[in-house]
Amino acid sequence: MKAGIIFTGTGPILVLTSYDSFTDPKFVEKMSTKGIKKFISRELPTEKVKEKYGLQYSIILGDLKQTDDLRVLDYNGHNVFYNFSFKEMGEPIYYEP
Numbered sequence: 001m002k003a004g005i006i007f008t009g010t011g012p013i014l015v016l017t018s019y020d021s022f023t024d025p026k027f028v029e030k031m032s033t034k035g036i037k038k039f040i041s042r043e044l045p046t047e048k049v050k051e052k053y054g055l056q057y058s059i060i061l062g063d064l065k066q067t068d069d070l071r072v073l074d075y076n077g078h079n080v081f082y083n084f085s086f087k088e089m090g091e092p093i094y095y096e097p
Contacts, residue, residue, distance in 0.1 A: 011077025
């Protein structure tokens with residue numbers, strides 16, 4: 001399970017995914033179906049995300065399939081951006097078709 005902030009043209013979103021990476025072609029395809037074709041992702045420690053989102057995290061995780069799935073945990077860009085420090089984020093991954 002991976003958690004990460006996806007920086008898009010309209011602002012950051014927080015996602016949970018069962019894909020192995022944020023550049024997996026199927027992950028990219030799922031993002032594209034949501035209208036996101038270009039993005040920067042930064043992985044987050046799932047424990048930190050669970051700690052900050054509590055019940056909401058558990059509900060979304062319970063709805064997440066074991067493989068090939070993606071769920072948006074938070075789409076309030078201000079909230080997502082200020083909930084995590086840059087130190088908590090992994091190295092940026094850039095995706096552009």
